[in-house]
Amino acid sequence: DIQMTQSPSSLSASVGDRVTITCRASQRINSNLNWYQQKPGKAPELLIYAASSLQSGVPSRFSGGGSGTDFTLIISGLQPEDFATYSCQQTYSLPLTFGGGTKVEIK
Amino acid sequence: EVQLLESGGGLVQPGGSLRLSCAASGFTFSSYAMGWLRQPPGKGLEWVLSLTGSGDRTYYADSVKGRFTISRDNSKNTLYLQMNTLRADDTAVYYCAKDYGGNSGAYNFWGQGTLVTVSS
Numbered sequence: 001d002i003q004m005t006q007s008p009s010s011l012s013a014s015v016g017d018r019v020t021i022t023c024r025a026s027q028r029i030n031s032n033l034n035w036y037q038q039k040p041g042k043a044p045e046l047l048i049y050a051a052s053s054l055q056s057g058v059p060s061r062f063s064g065g066g067s068g069t070d071f072t073l074i075i076s077g078l079q080p081e082d083f084a085t086y087s088c089q090q091t092y093s094l095p096l097t098f099g100g101g102t103k104v105e106i107k
Numbered sequence: 108e109v110q111l112l113e114s115g116g117g118l119v120q121p122g123g124s125l126r127l128s129c130a131a132s133g134f135t136f137s138s139y140a141m142g143w144l145r146q147p148p149g150k151g152l153e154w155v156l157s158l159t160g161s162g163d164r165t166y167y168a169d170s171v172k173g174r175f176t177i178s179r180d181n182s183k184n185t186l187y188l189q190m191n192t193l194r195a196d197d198t199a200v201y202y203c204a205k206d207y208g209g210n211s212g213a214y215n216f217w218g219q220g221t222l223v224t225v226s227s
Contacts, residue, residue, distance in 0.1 A: 034213045036152070043202055043217035044152065055215060087152055091212030095168045096154035 002026050002090050006099035012107040019075040021102045023088035028068050032092035035064055035073045038101075039084045047086075048073065078104070109133040109216045111203050116221030123193050123225075129186040129203030129218055137161065137181040140206035142214060143188045145199035145223075153199075156188070159210055171197075193225045 003026035013019050023033065031051035036044040046055045048064035051071060061076045075082055083106055088099040115127040127143070142157035156177040158165040165177055176189040186203050200222050204214035 032212075038152075043220055044214075045217070046207070046213060046215045049207060049211070049213045049215075089152070089154075089213070094166055096157075096212050098152040098154070100151045 001095055002029060002093060002097055004088055004090055004097050004099035006086075006088060006102050008102060009100060010103040010105060012105050013078050014107045015078055015080060017078045017107075019078055019082075019104060021073045021086055021104075023066075023071045023073070023099050025069045025071075025090055025092075029090045029092035031067045032090055033064075033066070033071045034089045034091065035062075036087045036089065037082075037084045038087065044087065075104075109205065111205065111216060111218035113201065113203050113218040113221040116201065116223045118224045118226065119193055120227050121194060121225055124189070124191045125193065125223060126190070127188040127201055127203075127221060127223075129188075131184045131186065131203075131205070134205065136179075136184040139208065140210040141177075141179060141186045142204050142206065142212075143175075143177060143186075143201060144204055144214070144217075145197075145201045146220075147196075147199040154212075155201075157206070157210075157212070190223070193223075195225050197223065198225045199223060 005024045033051045035048040038044040052064045085101045085103045087101045110132045112130045143155045174192045178187045200220040202220045203218045205216040207213040207215045
Protein backbone atom coordinates (compact mmCIF):
# COMPACT_ATOMS: atom_id res chain seq x y z
CA ASP A 1 0.00 0.00 0.00
CA ILE A 2 1.10 3.56 -0.66
CA GLN A 3 1.52 5.53 2.56
CA MET A 4 0.61 9.22 2.54
CA THR A 5 2.29 11.43 5.12
CA GLN A 6 1.08 14.95 5.76
CA SER A 7 2.84 17.71 7.61
CA PRO A 8 2.23 19.43 9.82
CA SER A 9 -0.53 17.51 11.59
CA SER A 10 -1.88 20.82 12.85
CA LEU A 11 -1.10 24.49 12.56
CA SER A 12 -2.33 27.80 13.91
CA ALA A 13 -2.72 30.70 11.55
CA SER A 14 -4.40 34.07 11.30
CA VAL A 15 -6.87 35.39 8.79
CA GLY A 16 -4.94 36.61 5.78
CA ASP A 17 -1.97 34.30 6.29
CA ARG A 18 -0.47 32.16 3.56
CA VAL A 19 -0.66 28.52 4.62
CA THR A 20 1.29 25.62 3.12
CA ILE A 21 0.49 21.97 3.79
CA THR A 22 2.67 19.19 2.45
CA CYS A 23 1.91 15.60 1.53
CA ARG A 24 4.50 12.96 0.77
CA ALA A 25 3.83 9.61 -0.87
CA SER A 26 5.85 6.50 -0.02
CA GLN A 27 6.41 5.89 -3.74
CA ARG A 28 5.96 7.84 -6.94
CA ILE A 29 2.34 8.54 -7.80
CA ASN A 30 2.79 10.91 -10.74
CA SER A 31 0.07 13.55 -10.34
CA ASN A 32 -2.58 11.23 -8.93
CA LEU A 33 -3.14 13.32 -5.81
CA ASN A 34 -6.26 15.02 -4.51
CA TRP A 35 -6.94 17.38 -1.63
CA TYR A 36 -10.08 17.51 0.51
CA GLN A 37 -11.37 19.95 3.10
CA GLN A 38 -13.45 18.71 6.01
CA LYS A 39 -15.22 20.77 8.65
CA PRO A 40 -16.33 19.28 11.98
CA GLY A 41 -19.36 17.03 11.63
CA LYS A 42 -19.43 17.45 7.85
CA ALA A 43 -18.47 15.33 4.88
CA PRO A 44 -15.20 16.02 3.06
CA GLU A 45 -15.25 18.29 0.03
CA LEU A 46 -12.95 17.93 -2.95
CA LEU A 47 -10.73 20.99 -3.40
CA ILE A 48 -7.98 19.96 -5.80
CA TYR A 49 -7.72 16.96 -8.12
CA ALA A 50 -4.85 15.68 -10.22
CA ALA A 51 -2.44 17.55 -7.96
CA SER A 52 -3.15 21.05 -9.29
CA SER A 53 -6.63 21.27 -10.85
CA LEU A 54 -9.11 23.37 -8.93
CA GLN A 55 -12.50 21.73 -8.41
CA SER A 56 -15.41 23.78 -9.72
CA GLY A 57 -16.63 26.33 -7.20
CA VAL A 58 -13.50 26.27 -5.06
CA PRO A 59 -12.00 29.73 -4.44
CA SER A 60 -8.83 30.57 -6.33
CA ARG A 61 -6.93 31.20 -3.09
CA PHE A 62 -6.53 27.41 -2.96
CA SER A 63 -3.80 25.96 -5.13
CA GLY A 64 -2.02 22.65 -5.39
CA GLY A 65 1.31 21.57 -6.78
CA GLY A 66 3.85 18.84 -7.01
CA SER A 67 4.30 15.50 -8.71
CA GLY A 68 6.07 12.24 -8.04
CA THR A 69 6.22 11.95 -4.28
CA ASP A 70 5.98 15.50 -2.91
CA PHE A 71 2.91 17.70 -3.04
CA THR A 72 1.69 20.95 -1.54
CA LEU A 73 -1.61 22.63 -0.83
CA ILE A 74 -1.38 26.40 -0.49
CA ILE A 75 -4.04 28.72 0.85
CA SER A 76 -3.17 32.27 -0.16
CA GLY A 77 -4.93 34.59 2.22
CA LEU A 78 -6.64 32.41 4.81
CA GLN A 79 -10.32 33.20 5.34
CA PRO A 80 -12.46 32.44 8.42
CA GLU A 81 -14.30 29.69 6.54
CA ASP A 82 -11.01 27.93 5.76
CA PHE A 83 -10.43 26.73 9.30
CA ALA A 84 -10.85 23.02 8.81
CA THR A 85 -8.96 19.77 8.36
CA TYR A 86 -7.26 19.11 5.02
CA SER A 87 -6.45 15.63 3.75
CA CYS A 88 -4.55 14.39 0.73
CA GLN A 89 -5.48 11.22 -1.17
CA GLN A 90 -3.58 9.20 -3.74
CA THR A 91 -5.40 7.56 -6.62
CA TYR A 92 -2.35 6.04 -8.33
CA SER A 93 -3.06 2.53 -7.14
CA LEU A 94 -5.43 0.50 -4.99
CA PRO A 95 -6.05 0.66 -2.16
CA LEU A 96 -6.78 4.37 -2.37
CA THR A 97 -5.14 5.93 0.66
CA PHE A 98 -5.36 9.20 2.55
CA GLY A 99 -2.97 11.22 4.60
CA GLY A 100 -3.66 11.64 8.29
CA GLY A 101 -4.96 15.17 7.87
CA THR A 102 -3.80 18.66 8.78
CA LYS A 103 -5.98 20.67 11.13
CA VAL A 104 -5.84 24.41 10.48
CA GLU A 105 -6.81 26.33 13.59
CA ILE A 106 -7.27 29.97 14.41
CA LYS A 107 -4.31 31.66 16.04
CA GLU B 108 -28.09 19.55 -7.64
CA VAL B 109 -26.27 16.38 -6.72
CA GLN B 110 -27.56 14.74 -3.56
CA LEU B 111 -26.45 11.57 -1.82
CA LEU B 112 -28.46 10.40 1.16
CA GLU B 113 -27.20 7.50 3.25
CA SER B 114 -29.35 5.43 5.56
CA GLY B 115 -29.16 2.22 7.55
CA GLY B 116 -26.53 2.99 10.13
CA GLY B 117 -26.89 2.16 13.80
CA LEU B 118 -25.69 0.02 16.68
CA VAL B 119 -24.86 -3.61 15.95
CA GLN B 120 -23.20 -6.34 17.98
CA PRO B 121 -19.85 -7.80 16.97
CA GLY B 122 -20.39 -10.51 14.39
CA GLY B 123 -23.63 -8.93 13.24
CA SER B 124 -24.72 -7.54 9.90
CA LEU B 125 -25.96 -4.23 8.59
CA ARG B 126 -26.98 -2.90 5.19
CA LEU B 127 -26.42 0.70 4.23
CA SER B 128 -28.19 2.44 1.36
CA CYS B 129 -27.32 5.59 -0.52
CA ALA B 130 -30.03 7.28 -2.58
CA ALA B 131 -28.58 9.41 -5.35
CA SER B 132 -30.15 12.23 -7.34
CA GLY B 133 -29.16 15.14 -9.54
CA PHE B 134 -26.88 13.27 -11.94
CA THR B 135 -26.91 10.28 -14.30
CA PHE B 136 -26.24 7.66 -11.65
CA SER B 137 -25.34 4.82 -14.00
CA SER B 138 -22.60 6.90 -15.63
CA TYR B 139 -20.45 7.20 -12.53
CA ALA B 140 -18.42 4.94 -10.35
CA MET B 141 -19.38 5.17 -6.69
CA GLY B 142 -17.56 4.41 -3.49
CA TRP B 143 -17.98 3.86 0.21
CA LEU B 144 -15.47 5.50 2.52
CA ARG B 145 -15.37 5.61 6.28
CA GLN B 146 -13.96 7.63 9.12
CA PRO B 147 -13.53 6.17 12.60
CA PRO B 148 -14.29 8.64 15.40
CA GLY B 149 -11.50 11.19 15.65
CA LYS B 150 -9.45 9.55 12.90
CA GLY B 151 -8.68 9.99 9.21
CA LEU B 152 -10.50 8.92 6.09
CA GLU B 153 -10.33 5.37 4.76
CA TRP B 154 -11.46 4.13 1.35
CA VAL B 155 -13.43 0.91 1.75
CA LEU B 156 -14.92 -0.18 -1.57
CA SER B 157 -15.94 1.11 -4.95
CA LEU B 158 -17.60 -0.09 -8.12
CA THR B 159 -18.00 1.04 -11.68
CA GLY B 160 -21.08 2.74 -13.09
CA SER B 161 -22.37 -0.44 -14.66
CA GLY B 162 -21.55 -2.42 -11.54
CA ASP B 163 -19.41 -4.91 -13.45
CA ARG B 164 -16.24 -4.30 -11.49
CA THR B 165 -15.79 -3.91 -7.76
CA TYR B 166 -12.76 -3.00 -5.69
CA TYR B 167 -12.23 -3.74 -2.02
CA ALA B 168 -9.87 -2.76 0.75
CA ASP B 169 -8.21 -5.80 2.30
CA SER B 170 -9.70 -4.91 5.68
CA VAL B 171 -13.23 -5.66 4.44
CA LYS B 172 -12.65 -8.27 1.74
CA GLY B 173 -14.89 -11.28 2.28
CA ARG B 174 -17.06 -9.41 4.78
CA PHE B 175 -18.44 -6.38 2.94
CA THR B 176 -20.18 -6.26 -0.44
CA ILE B 177 -20.90 -3.21 -2.56
CA SER B 178 -23.70 -3.20 -5.12
CA ARG B 179 -25.94 -0.80 -6.97
CA ASP B 180 -29.38 -0.70 -8.53
CA ASN B 181 -29.19 1.77 -11.39
CA SER B 182 -32.96 1.58 -11.92
CA LYS B 183 -33.42 2.94 -8.40
CA ASN B 184 -30.37 5.26 -8.36
CA THR B 185 -29.26 3.55 -5.18
CA LEU B 186 -25.93 2.27 -3.89
CA TYR B 187 -25.70 -0.41 -1.22
CA LEU B 188 -23.18 -1.67 1.28
CA GLN B 189 -23.80 -5.05 2.86
CA MET B 190 -21.65 -5.47 5.95
CA ASN B 191 -21.28 -8.90 7.55
CA THR B 192 -19.20 -10.23 10.42
CA LEU B 193 -18.82 -6.75 11.81
CA ARG B 194 -15.96 -5.99 14.20
CA ALA B 195 -15.34 -3.22 16.69
CA ASP B 196 -12.80 -1.63 14.35
CA ASP B 197 -15.54 -1.20 11.72
CA THR B 198 -17.04 1.49 13.93
CA ALA B 199 -17.04 4.66 11.84
CA VAL B 200 -19.07 7.21 9.94
CA TYR B 201 -19.68 5.69 6.54
CA TYR B 202 -19.93 7.96 3.52
CA CYS B 203 -21.09 7.17 0.04
CA ALA B 204 -19.39 9.26 -2.60
CA LYS B 205 -19.63 9.95 -6.30
CA ASP B 206 -16.53 9.47 -8.42
CA TYR B 207 -15.33 12.52 -10.32
CA GLY B 208 -15.42 10.58 -13.57
CA GLY B 209 -13.62 7.83 -15.42
CA ASN B 210 -13.32 5.76 -12.25
CA SER B 211 -10.65 8.21 -11.13
CA GLY B 212 -10.95 7.53 -7.43
CA ALA B 213 -11.41 11.23 -6.71
CA TYR B 214 -14.76 11.86 -5.07
CA ASN B 215 -16.41 15.17 -5.86
CA PHE B 216 -19.68 14.66 -3.98
CA TRP B 217 -20.23 12.98 -0.65
CA GLY B 218 -23.28 12.07 1.39
CA GLN B 219 -23.74 13.38 4.90
CA GLY B 220 -22.56 10.12 6.39
CA THR B 221 -24.18 7.48 8.59
CA LEU B 222 -22.70 6.24 11.85
CA VAL B 223 -22.13 2.54 12.34
CA THR B 224 -21.27 1.48 15.88
CA VAL B 225 -20.16 -2.09 16.53
CA SER B 226 -20.36 -2.83 20.22
CA SER B 227 -21.83 -5.33 22.66
